Amino acid sequence: MAEKEAAKQSEEQLIRRRQELDFFKKNAERLRRRNLLTGLCIGAFVVGMFSYTILSVKQERIVEELDEEARIHIIRGPRTGANS
Numbered sequence: 001m002a003e004k005e006a007a008k009q010s011e012e013q014l015i016r017r018r019q020e021l022d023f024f025k026k027n028a029e030r031l032r033r034r035n036l037l038t039g040l041c042i043g044a045f046v047v048g049m050f051s052y053t054i055l056s057v058k059q060e061r062i063v064e065e066l067d068e069e070a071r072i073h074i075i076r077g078p079r080t081g082a083n084s
Contacts, residue, residue, distance in 0.1 A: 024031075
C-alpha cells in the first residue's frame with residue numbers, strides 16, 4: 001500500500017513538472033522578448049548617462065580653457081601696435 005502511494009505521488013510530481021515545462025515552452029518567446037526589451041532599455045540608459053557625463057566633462061574643460069585664455073589676455077593687457 002505504501003508503494004502504491006509513493007508511486008502515485010511520484011506520478012503526480014511528474015505530471016506537475018510536465019505542466020511546468022509545457023508552460024515555459026509556451027511562454028519562452030514572450031519571456032525572451034521581455035528580457036530583451038528590458039536589457040535594451042537598461043543598456044540605452046547606461047549609454048545615455050555615460051554620454052551625458054562625457055559631454056559635461058568636455059564642456060567643463062572648454063570653459064576652463066576659455067577662462068584661462070581670458071586671464072592671460074587680461075594679464076598681458078590690450079594688444080597695440082607697440083606690444084604685439
